[in-house]
Amino acid sequence: MNAFEFLSNLSAPVCLFCGRVLAHQKSSPSEYFSFAYHVCHSCLTRLPYKPYSEQISSCVQHDETPNPILAITAMRYEEPIASALRTLKFREGLHFAPILSFIMYKALQASAATFDAVIPIPLSPKRRQTRGYNQAEILASPIARRLGIPLLNTFLVRSRNTAQQSRFQDPMKRAQNISGAFEVPDECCVDGLKILLVDDVLTTGFTLHEAATTLLSAGATMVVALTAASRRILE
Numbered sequence: 001m002n003a004f005e006f007l008s009n010l011s012a013p014v015c016l017f018c019g020r021v022l023a024h025q026k027s028s029p030s031e032y033f034s035f036a037y038h039v040c041h042s043c044l045t046r047l048p049y050k051p052y053s054e055q056i057s058s059c060v061q062h063d064e065t066p067n068p069i070l071a072i073t074a075m076r077y078e079e080p081i082a083s084a085l086r087t088l089k090f091r092e093g094l095h096f097a098p099i100l101s102f103i104m105y106k107a108l109q110a111s112a113a114t115f116d117a118v119i120p121i122p123l124s125p126k127r128r129q130t131r132g133y134n135q136a137e138i139l140a141s142p143i144a145r146r147l148g149i150p151l152l153n154t155f156l157v158r159s160r161n162t163a164q165q166s167r168f169q170d171p172m173k174r175a176q177n178i179s180g181a182f183e184v185p186d187e188c189c190v191d192g193l194k195i196l197l198v199d200d201v202l203t204t205g206f207t208l209h210e211a212a213t214t215l216l217s218a219g220a221t222m223v224v225a226l227t228a229a230s231r232r233i234l235e
C-alpha cells in the first residue's frame, strides 16, 4: 500500500460489520448499495435473514392467543445483528440504523398489508431524556418515508415509567411490568387508522401486544408490528 492508498483508506467508508474498507469503484447497483449503507457484499449476504410473521398475544404460555396481533420480523436475533441492535441504544451504534431499517422495510414488503401511519414503541420520558433519542423511532422514520405515510411519534406514550423488560427472566413478571404502560394522549386521534407499530427486537411480544391493544382500544382498525429481529425464531 502506497502513501496515497493509505491516506485514501483513512477517509474511506468501511463495512459496519467487518471493518473492511469498501471498494472505491461504484460500477454496479450492489456497489452503490454497499457505499450507501456501509455494508460489504460479503456481510450483506451473510446477515441472519429470516423474514417471518407470527401472531403474538398477552398470553404467557402462548398456547392461546386472545386478541392476537400480527408481528413481522426481518432477522434472527443472532450476530452480527444482535450486537448491532445492542449498540443502537448508544450513540456510537446509530450508524447501524439505515441498513437495519432498510432490511425491515424489505421484510415488510412481503406482506400485502397497507397502512395509514407508522408509530414507534415509545420510551419512557425518563429513558428518552437519558438516551437522547428513541431507537425504535430511528428505525421507524425511514420506513415511514419509504411507505409515504406519516410517522406519528407522539400518538402513543408511556403512561408510567416501567423497568426494562430485559431485567425480568420470568415471562409473568414481564407481562405485569408492561401491563397498562401505554396510552394515546387525548389530543391524538387514531380512530380508523391502520397502523404499523415498530420496535427493534421482539422477545416475548408483550410490549408490542400491549401497545397494539392500546391503539386498538383508542379506535385504530388494524395494528401490525414490525421488528428488526426476533429472539423467538429458534430454527
Ligand SMILES: [Zn+2]
Pocket (backbone or CB within 6 Å): 015, 016, 017, 018, 019, 020, 039, 040, 041, 042, 043, 044
Ligand atoms: Zn463486511
